[in-house]
Amino acid sequence: xxxxxxxxxxxxxxxxxxxxxxxxxxxxxxxxxxxxxxxxxxxxxxxxxxxxxxxxxxxxxxxxxxxxxxxxxxxxxxxxxxxxxxxxxxxxxxxxxxxxxxxxxxxxxxxxxxxxxxxxxxxxxxxxxxxxxxxxxxxxxxxxxxxxxxxxxxxxxxxxxxxxxxxxxxxxxxxxxxxxxxxxxxxxxxxxxxxxxxxxxxxxxxxxxxxxxxxxxxxxxxxxxxxxxxxxxxxxxxxxxxxxxxxxxxxxxxxxxxxxxxxxxxxxxxxxxxxxxxxxxxxxxxxxxxxxxxxxx
Amino acid sequence: xxxxxxxxxxxxxxxxxxxxxxxxxxxxxxxxxxxxxxxxxxxxxxxxxxxxxxxxxxxxxxxxxxxxxxxxxxxxxxxxxxxxxxxxxxxxxxxxxxxxxxxxxxxxxxxxxxxxxxxxxxxxxxxxxxxxxxxxxxxxxxxxxxxxxxxxxxxxxxxxxxxxxxxxxxxxxxxxxxxxxxxxxxxxxxxxxxxxxxxxxxxxxxxxxxxxxxxxxxxxxxxxxxxxxxxxxxxxxxxxxxxxxxxxxxxxxxxxxxxxxxxxxxxxxxxxxxxxxxxxxxxxxxxxxxxxxxxxxxxxxxxxxxxxxxxxxxxxxxxxxxxxxxxxxxxxxxxxxxxxxxxxxxxxxxxxxxxxxxxxxxxxxxxxxxxxxxxxxxxxxxxxxxxxxxxxxxxxxxxxxxxxxxxxxxxxxxxxxxxxxxxxxxxxxxxxxxxxxxxxxxxxxxxxxxxxxxxxxxxxxxxxxxxxxxxxxxxxxxxxxxxxxxxxxxxxxxxxxxxxxxxxxxxxxxxx
Numbered sequence: 054x055x056x057x058x059x060x061x062x063x064x065x066x067x068x069x070x071x072x073x074x075x076x077x078x079x080x081x082x083x084x085x086x087x088x089x090x091x092x093x094x095x096x097x098x099x100x101x102x103x104x105x106x107x108x109x110x111x112x113x114x115x116x117x118x119x120x121x122x123x124x125x126x127x128x129x130x131x132x133x134x135x136x137x138x139x140x141x142x143x144x145x146x147x148x149x150x151x152x153x154x155x156x157x158x159x160x161x162x163x164x165x166x167x168x169x170x171x172x173x174x175x176x177x178x179x180x181x182x183x184x185x186x187x188x189x190x191x192x193x194x195x196x197x198x199x200x201x202x203x204x205x206x207x208x209x210x211x212x213x214x215x216x217x218x219x220x221x222x223x224x225x226x227x228x229x230x231x232x233x234x235x236x237x238x239x240x241x242x243x244x245x246x247x248x249x250x251x252x253x254x255x256x257x258x259x260x261x262x263x264x265x266x267x268x269x270x271x272x273x274x275x276x277x278x279x280x281x282x283x284x285x286x287x288x289x290x291x292x293x294x295x296x297x298x299x300x301x302x303x304x305x306x307x308x309x310x311x312x313x314x315x316x317x318x319x320x321x322x323x324x325x326x327x328x329x330x331x332x333x334x335x336x337x338x339x340x341x342x343x344x345x346x347x348x349x350x
Numbered sequence: 351x352x353x354x355x356x357x358x359x360x361x362x363x364x365x366x367x368x369x370x371x372x373x374x375x376x377x378x379x380x381x382x383x384x385x386x387x388x389x390x391x392x393x394x395x396x397x398x399x400x401x402x403x404x405x406x407x408x409x410x411x412x413x414x415x416x417x418x419x420x421x422x423x424x425x426x427x428x429x430x431x432x433x434x435x436x437x438x439x440x441x442x443x444x445x446x447x448x449x450x451x452x453x454x455x456x457x458x459x460x461x462x463x464x465x466x467x468x469x470x471x472x473x474x475x476x477x478x479x480x481x482x483x484x485x486x487x488x489x490x491x492x493x494x495x496x497x498x499x500x501x502x503x504x505x506x507x508x509x510x511x512x513x514x515x516x517x518x519x520x521x522x523x524x525x526x527x528x529x530x531x532x533x534x535x536x537x538x539x540x541x542x543x544x545x546x547x548x549x550x551x552x553x554x555x556x557x558x559x560x561x562x563x564x565x566x567x568x569x570x571x572x573x574x575x576x577x578x579x580x581x582x583x584x585x586x587x588x589x590x591x592x593x594x595x596x597x598x599x600x601x602x603x604x605x606x607x608x609x610x611x612x613x614x615x616x617x618x619x620x621x622x623x624x625x626x627x628x629x630x631x632x633x634x635x636x637x638x639x640x641x642x643x644x645x646x647x648x649x650x651x652x653x654x655x656x657x658x659x660x661x662x663x664x665x666x667x668x669x670x671x672x673x674x675x676x677x678x679x680x681x682x683x684x685x686x687x688x689x690x691x692x693x694x695x696x697x698x699x700x701x702x703x704x705x706x707x708x709x710x711x712x713x714x715x716x717x718x719x720x721x722x723x724x725x726x727x728x729x730x731x732x733x734x735x736x737x738x739x740x741x742x743x744x745x746x747x748x749x750x751x752x753x754x755x756x757x758x759x760x761x762x763x764x765x766x767x768x769x770x771x772x773x774x775x776x777x778x779x780x781x782x783x784x785x786x787x788x789x790x791x792x793x794x795x796x797x798x799x800x801x802x803x804x805x806x807x808x809x810x811x812x813x814x815x816x817x818x819x820x821x822x823x824x825x826x827x828x829x830x831x832x833x834x835x836x837x838x839x840x841x842x843x844x845x846x847x848x849x850x851x852x853x854x855x856x857x858x859x860x861x862x
């Protein structure tokens with residue numbers, strides 16, 4: 054009991070600790086920079102509309118496929134639209150979908166995984182098989198099928214991605230809870246007559262959530278990539294909403310006369326995905342070392 | 351054993367290299383744009399276009415000149431005997447690829463089989479039966495009066511093939527036609543078709559000895575192949591690359607109009623699209639000139655009336671609607687659509703004017719054209735919800751009436767006559783009247799036109815109908831479809847057939 058409480062509280066206290074950022078900076082300067090950059094990206098997405106001077110959908114056919122200039126930092130696309138504002142709006146699209154998806158997935162996955170593992174028995178058996186079923190399906194094929202079924206659109210896109218991804222969160226959470234639920238402190242909580250929801254919310258979730266948080270961070274990168282893939286395949290987001298994948302898809306025909314159509318959104322996808330992946334990996338290493346310390350304690 | 355094998359390889363190498371070594375055989379490698387899956391013109395799966403126009407293995411009874419006027423081909427003349435009977439005289443001395451002569455019997459056989467296999471063709475012809483009068487005369491009986499018969503006989507699916515094309519069990523083997531090239535092989539897996547010269551062709555001696563047709567559905571692939579020299583002749587590279595490719599040494603691009611129109615179907619069942627002012631506003635908001643120049647890169651031209659101006663029956667007085675956002679806004683205001691809340695979009699009775707605009711991805715000009723049109727509409731305050739998907743994925747939306755505007759490229763000369771398109775698109779019960787357009791005057795005039803046999807009078811009559819429809823705007827015509835033909839510079843004298851569906855191979859072009 055004491056070990057788990059110490060570990061759980063230490064993590065929470067660590068996160069709340071005022072000096073967490075300075076500690077991160079001294080221990081993992083690279084990770085610190087990555088987090089700063091991610092913060093910058095979110096800031097960019099938030100203040101994007103005030104930053105760009107041009108309507109991302111306003112065409113100027115006579116100015117198509119131009120190179121970078123002062124008025125068009127990244128040049129113009131095949132319909133004369135400003136690539137800089139389209140990239141910024143594309144960032145908003147990607148981040149909005151990815152973050153909403155991850156929040157929903159996180160909630161659904163954690164809830165299902167936790168419930169399943171805590172209940173055990175028949176319920177766990179059935180839920181675990183459902184999770185397996187979703188995991189057995191290749192994600193992109195399932196997504197393609199769902200897009201065809203539900204049709205394109207922002208909200209549909211989020212729904213589709215949640216359906217595709219919740220199972221991996223649920224499995225991870227279920228595994229975590231399974232390994233934790235027979236710990237003494239849980240058993241004694243049960244013996245003390247505490248209600249199930251209290252045990253889950255107060256003891257199980259805080260002590261098992263960290264790996265899922267890591268997964269969520271890494272998955273933001275994956276989700277952005279999946280959105281772009283679907284956009285590239287011409288599915289998902291309607292064409293008037295700037296989105297990087299569909300920008301690349303539409304730009305392909307112009308690649309050899311105006312490569313910026315493809316290069317700009319391509320680099321954007323690479324940078325953002327890379328940042329989230331590095332952040333996720335870093336967070337995992339960090340939580341592993343925290344856990345090790347917890348073990349030692 | 352090894353000696354045997356190496357000897358065989360050596361021998362095989364010799365035989366295949368021989369014709370090239372002698373420098374005599376002129377082979378043309380064609381990069382086709384669609385997957386080739388059907389080579390039976392009358393099989394009911396639109397195999398006619400490929401085998402008649404691109405492989406030039408089969409021929410139709412009736413031909414067409416560059417203004418879509420009907421001219422003799424395998425038939426030398428045709429006349430209407432009475433309301434339901436047409437008499438066709440067949441060209442003498444035409445030999446099929448199996449050496450047998452073209453007679454009324456084989457014409458009857460071909461027409462019977464296409465009518466049986468292809469409901470579309472049977473319906474177009476209103477086909478009842480064919481009757482052999484003598485070896486060179488056949489009579490076509492229709493169920494009711496059908497002035498379209500000669501025009502339908504230009505439709506590639508009605509191309510004439512010999513009964514030997516089928517085996518005893520009635521299974522199709524290969525097309526035995528009368529055309530300038532003979533089928534040598536068709537690989538069903540790869541879709542590769544090889545045809546060789548028919549030296550006994552009635553029309554002359556073709557200049558191409560051998561033609562290999564391979565399909566590459568991706569425009570970028572076709573562009574790269576002709577650049578690398580892997581194909582000699584292909585069509586429709588990405589439009590944006592037409593100028594770049596044309597400037598390359600050793601290849602050149604020729605641009606033509608084809609009988610196809612980019613048009614917006616307007617869902618007149620949906621308010622406020624039933625309001626002519628709103629339709630006029632949309633039409634005046636579209637920058638057709640910009641679209642042709644910057645989206646289609648000059649492959650195509652602005653559209654006024656529905657028919658290409660080069661078509662004999664076209665109403666050439668119909669000019670493209672002017673690009674005039676100011677006028678467009680006036681039309682919207684006339685119907686009470688104003689931006690009252692200052693959000694940049696017009697509204698009326700608290701409702702914003704928002705339209706769901708659909709198009710498909712298969713034709714490369716459509717998606718960017720749709721984006722351009724949506725931007726045009728936004729500039730006059732109309733909000734849009736664009737949907738761009740594969741053609742097949744659009745059908746549920748179209749069938750369930752979940753659309754307002756539908757951007758598509760439609761063929762105008764399945765049969766070279768104005769009645770077919772006008773009847774099918776614009777009569778109240780027309781099979782392709784997607785707009786839900788219903789104008790009693792147009793219905794009556796098209797019905798009347800059906801009974802006019804004199805061509806000049808007939809065309810004049812249909813010109814008037816085209817004018818009414820132009821003003822009513824159930825479809826908003828954007829541009830006439832263009833095709834860019836890319837060929838090596840050593841191919842000379844290519845003559846384009848403007849009536850062809852995409853392009854027609856010219857057997858008389860020379861390869862130097």
